[in-house]
Amino acid sequence: MSFQLDARTPSGPLEQRWEKARQEMKLVTPANRRKYTVIVVGSGLAGGSAAATLGELGYNVKCFCFQDSPRRAHSIAAQGGINAAKNYQNDGDSVYRLFYDTVKGGDFRSRESNVYRLAEVSVNIIDQCVAQGVPFAREYGGTLANRSFGGAQVSRTFYARGQTGQQLLLGCYQALERQVDAGRVQMFYRHEMLDLVVIDGRARGIVTRNLVTGAIDCHVADAVVLATGGYGNVFYLSTNAKGSNATAIWRAYKRGAGFGNPCFTQIHPTCIPQSGDYQSKLTLMSESLRNDGRIWVPKQKGETRNPNEIPEEERDYYLERMYPAFGNLCPRDIASRAAKLMCDQGYGVGPGGRGVYLDFKEAIGRLGRKTIEERYGNLFEMYERITGEDPYSVPMRIYPAVHYTMGGLWVDYHLQSTIPGLFVLGEANFSDHGANRLGASALMQGLADGYFIIPYTIGHFLAQVKPGAVAADHPEFLAAQHEIEHRTKRLLSIKGKKTVDDFHRELGKILWEYCGMARNAAGLRHALEKIPELREEFWQNVNVPGSGEELNQSLEKAGRVADFLELGELICLDALEREESCGGHFREEYQTEEGEAKRDDEHFCHVAVWEHAGEGKRPVRHVEPLQFEFVHLAQRSYK
Amino acid sequence: MKIILNIWRQKNSSSPGKMVRYELDKVNEHMSFLEMLDVLNEELTRKGEDPVTFEHDCREGICGCCGFMINGIPHGPERGTTVCQLHMRHFHDGEELWLEPFRAKAFPVIKDLMVDRSAFDRIISAGGYISVNTGSAPEANSLPVKKQCADRAMDAAACIGCGACVAACPNASASLFVSAKIAHLGLLPQGEPERDRRAVRMVLKMTEEGFGYCTNTGECEAICPKGVKIENIAMMHRDFTRAVALFREESKVGGAG
Numbered sequence: 001m002s003f004q005l006d007a008r009t010p011s012g013p014l015e016q017r018w019e020k021a022r023q024e025m026k027l028v029t030p031a032n033r034r035k036y037t038v039i040v041v042g043s044g045l046a047g048g049s050a051a052a053t054l055g056e057l058g059y060n061v062k063c064f065c066f067q068d069s070p071r072r073a074h075s076i077a078a079q080g081g082i083n084a085a086k087n088y089q090n091d092g093d094s095v096y097r098l099f100y101d102t103v104k105g106g107d108f109r110s111r112e113s114n115v116y117r118l119a120e121v122s123v124n125i126i127d128q129c130v131a132q133g134v135p136f137a138r139e140y141g142g143t144l145a146n147r148s149f150g151g152a153q154v155s156r157t158f159y160a161r162g163q164t165g166q167q168l169l170l171g172c173y174q175a176l177e178r179q180v181d182a183g184r185v186q187m188f189y190r191h192e193m194l195d196l197v198v199i200d201g202r203a204r205g206i207v208t209r210n211l212v213t214g215a216i217d218c219h220v221a222d223a224v225v226l227a228t229g230g231y232g233n234v235f236y237l238s239t240n241a242k243g244s245n246a247t248a249i250w251r252a253y254k255r256g257a258g259f260g261n262p263c264f265t266q267i268h269p270t271c272i273p274q275s276g277d278y279q280s281k282l283t284l285m286s287e288s289l290r291n292d293g294r295i296w297v298p299k300q301k302g303e304t305r306n307p308n309e310i311p312e313e314e315r316d317y318y319l320e321r322m323y324p325a326f327g328n329l330c331p332r333d334i335a336s337r338a339a340k341l342m343c344d345q346g347y348g349v350g351p352g353g354r355g356v357y358l359d360f361k362e363a364i365g366r367l368g369r370k371t372i373e374e375r376y377g378n379l380f381e382m383y384e385r386i387t388g389e390d391p392y393s394v395p396m397r398i399y400p401a402v403h404y405t406m407g408g409l410w411v412d413y414h415l416q417s418t419i420p421g422l423f424v425l426g427e428a429n430f431s432d433h434g435a436n437r438l439g440a441s442a443l444m445q446g447l448a449d450g451y452f453i454i455p456y457t458i459g460h461f462l463a464q465v466k467p468g469a470v471a472a473d474h475p476e477f478l479a480a481q482h483e484i485e486h487r488t489k490r491l492l493s494i495k496g497k498k499t500v501d502d503f504h505r506e507l508g509k510i511l512w513e514y515c516g517m518a519r520n521a522a523g524l525r526h527a528l529e530k531i532p533e534l535r536e537e538f539w540q541n542v543n544v545p546g547s548g549e550e551l552n553q554s555l556e557k558a559g560r561v562a563d564f565l566e567l568g569e570l571i572c573l574d575a576l577e578r579e580e581s582c583g584g585h586f587r588e589e590y591q592t593e594e595g596e597a598k599r600d601d602e603h604f605c606h607v608a609v610w611e612h613a614g615e616g617k618r619p620v621r622h623v624e625p626l627q628f629e630f631v632h633l634a635q636r637s638y639k
Numbered sequence: 640m641k642i643i644l645n646i647w648r649q650k651n652s653s654s655p656g657k658m659v660r661y662e663l664d665k666v667n668e669h670m671s672f673l674e675m676l677d678v679l680n681e682e683l684t685r686k687g688e689d690p691v692t693f694e695h696d697c698r699e700g701i702c703g704c705c706g707f708m709i710n711g712i713p714h715g716p717e718r719g720t721t722v723c724q725l726h727m728r729h730f731h732d733g734e735e736l737w738l739e740p741f742r743a744k745a746f747p748v749i750k751d752l753m754v755d756r757s758a759f760d761r762i763i764s765a766g767g768y769i770s771v772n773t774g775s776a777p778e779a780n781s782l783p784v785k786k787q788c789a790d791r792a793m794d795a796a797a798c799i800g801c802g803a804c805v806a807a808c809p810n811a812s813a814s815l816f817v818s819a820k821i822a823h824l825g826l827l828p829q830g831e832p833e834r835d836r837r838a839v840r841m842v843l844k845m846t847e848e849g850f851g852y853c854t855n856t857g858e859c860e861a862i863c864p865k866g867v868k869i870e871n872i873a874m875m876h877r878d879f880t881r882a883v884a885l886f887r888e889e890s891k892v893g894g895a896g
Contacts (some may be wrong), residue, residue: 053773068694069760071800072702088780125774131776133769133829135793142783160793167796183766189757212749241696275669280677281698383698385717385724386671408766451773471748499684501677545684550651551750553692554684 005624010411026463033058035164035467039221041193043070046426047227048172049450052588056181066192071173075242078165081157084122095119105151106434107583119449121452132171147437151331156625157440162379193248195480197253202602203422206237207480229404234509234525234564238402239284245560257417258609260410260430263575266584268403269335274353282401287439290328292363297347298485308396316551317398326638333584335438338398350397358394406433410609414457425449489546491558497543500557503538520588524576535565580604640732642666647739668728671711685742692751700724703799707752708739713803721864739805745849766840767820788826794822797865804859810851815859818875819867835882842879
């Protein structure tokens with residue numbers, strides 16, 4: 001075994017662990033910080049906050065994003081909110097409760113120490129964002145307002161209308177631009193990371209493609225931080241932005257970084273259903289809508305009446321029926337599976353019977369249209385723009401869609417991957433959310449990692465290495481650069497008959513069918529035959545027009561899809577090997593009599609960490625056992 | 640339905656561009672405008688032609704990547720909508736459309752419908768922030784903010800930085816964009832200490848980047864996909880005027896110690 005999976009988790013009382021770890025960390029003195037160069041790839045909540053904070057500390061930061069501005073990162077699309085254990089509502093919240101809800105929501109597949117730290121720093125995040133001028137919703141007295149989210153019985157979610165991600169990202173982007181102005185952060189826009197360079201077992205830099213000129217450049221650093229988001233777009237149709245991709249983490253995986261729990265993907269229950277084959281992406285409707293919207297299907301199979309004409313007694317509010325304690329606010333994996341179950345049984349509504357109603361009639365009657373407008377106005381508008389239907393008068397139709405990936409590169413307590421000097425933040429890492437993420441926790445994790453964790457842990461790493469000492473013409477850099485140039489040439493020279501999107505769509509169909517909301521061994525084995533065939537065909541028959549020395553969006557897509565075609569296989573392999581159901585990973589063979597996920601704590605209470613074993617070789621599965629010292633392992637119940 | 644597209648094709652920033660005509664026969668009314676362009680690009684790729692370059696990412700109207708002119712209107716004819724959320728049901732069978740990039744001196748064309756909007760980042764970098772290092776923030780509820788102020792700040796902060804306001808303005812002014820940030824931060828008590836400095840630095844930077852002056856035409860407000868209001872520009876002018884009279888650069892004399 002070549003991996004040393006030392007999670008570096010502190011021991012002792014849970015609430016003292018982070019403080020204890022910080023006390024033991026080495027520091028870099030202010031005068032020495034500018035001698036160290038740190039590369040941050042990605043400029044969303046995790047990357048942007050890390051780059052800004054490391055710049056403030058005085059490190060020499062280079063930040064990369066493939067978009068035209070750091071403000072475009074996909075964190076911007078998060079709608080509903082950010083959790084924090086402030087207990088402003090006096091409703092019984094605490095750091096421990098947020099920790100517990102997160103561990104339970106993740107179906108007991110996350111690390112206790114990490115999750116507790118996340119809950120602990122959540123309160124600092126709100127302070128920081130407010131100080132930056134993030135316009136959170138407020139009460140008439142001027143204090144901050146909260147709303148409820150799934151998987152919690154307290155109101156701990158802070159929000160800025162339905163644009164919380166946008167506002168948090170703009171706060172972090174402004175902090176980043178302030179450092180750009182101060183000369184401590186150098187921004188590289190329209191640059192895509194295409195490889196990681198590892199020298200003597202340590203991450204020493206990256207190779208990028210300038211998306212405007214096509215130039216392949218080497219960038220040297222003393223540490224590399226990846227904050228490149230999730231890989232949900234492997235499914236083709238997802239709520240991710242079109243450009244979101246796995247290339248950075250996949251390249252790092254192939255250079256020796258372990259990949260944790262790749263099969264843990266989150267299917268979000270409330271998205272606008274697909275309307276046709278031309279569809280390019282799916283649009284999420286915030287989970288916050290489940291605060292006031294009631295989900296139902298007709299009791300009659302194949303119902304064709306207008307929903308408003310269906311009387312109360314002929315409606316099945318199935319979440320309220322199945323999970324009375326949490327009702328419409330049960331966690332995402334559970335709500336998604338229930339929707340699929342209803343549709344599979346023939347109760348679905350809309351085209352193809354792939355949809356359920358999300359109805360605001362009762363809430364509008366109780367609170368008035370104005371209140372609903374204030375709370376969800378922009379979401380209702382978005383729904384109307386896309387579907388052409390008015391949700392104030394007709395119930396929304398929703399269906400689950402791929403939204404988030406809990407899996408990602410394995411990191412220890414310091415957020416360092418299995419490659420020393422390579423740190424991974426936010427959705428790109430595997431930590432904190434276990435097998436299912438609770439709503440409003442992604443923003444929390446991204447900012448916790450970037451503002452409050454990496455500044456300490458990277459300092460500890462840098463304090464132990466000498467700055468500089470490698471040049472951009474080191475043979476490893478030149479080799480990586482050469483490999484990329486070769487790969488680009490190869491992609492451009494195939495000139496086959498199918499487009500990149502043809503392959504991507506096909507891959508997405510395989511994954512959605514066999515590794516989506518429900519999985520089984522036979523289906524996964526089938527997918528594991530299909531995907532390599534498709535990959536083979538891609539490299540024989542894809543058509544990538546244009547050249548490599550210009551702006552070429554087809555080439556960008558082709559490189560990303562080539563990586564998805566490899567990652568898709570690993571996802572299925574991981575899903576096949578994990579012979580239990582937990583959170584978003586639902587294996588049909590392992591369920592309770594009531595159809596709930598049935599965990600196998602005896603055999604699978606661990607993180608699966610995959611090691612790349614070379615081209616064409618089966619990757620090696622390692623495990624990091626999960627120990628629960630504070631939370632009792634129980635079957636999740638939201639009834 | 641059938642749609643005829645005349646699209647501005649330009650290989651790169653240094654070559655001349657021209658309009659090229661394309662006909663699409665099977666456009667579905669539920670498609671978004673960008674999904675229609677996806678279909679066109681798939682066809683062009685199959686024919687071995689260069690697909691049309693256009694910027695896009697979230698396709699939910701929030702990232703601000705997308706945007707071009709449709710028949711002379713930034714983001715097209717629907718109010719309050721980015722082009723990624725514009726659906727074909729708003730067009731009629733056989734309609735002929737002209738697509739061009741946003742035109743402004745400060746937004747050079749990169750390729751086809753894609754322009755360089757990095758000037759916006761440089762304006763924000765000049766002062767569009769509140770200086771507060773990570774870790775130095777006070778407890779969030781220790782500073783109450785009037786709900787009305789928070790709401791108005793949020794209205795201004797809704798700007799997605801797409802640049803449509805610049806493209807719509809006869810002077811290619813970035814005043815709506817710049818004022819949205821000045822208003823967002825200036826309306827909040829947290830933004831007060833740097834209010835003068837922010838107004839001066841951002842407005843001067845806007846001019847330096849080659850954007851024009853505001854002459855109160857109001858086109859920007861009319862086409863803004865996020866409904867950002869021209870009243871922000873009034874606030875910017877007031878803050879700028881006041882700041883020019885009052886603002887002095889920070890003392891150059893070092894602190895004690």
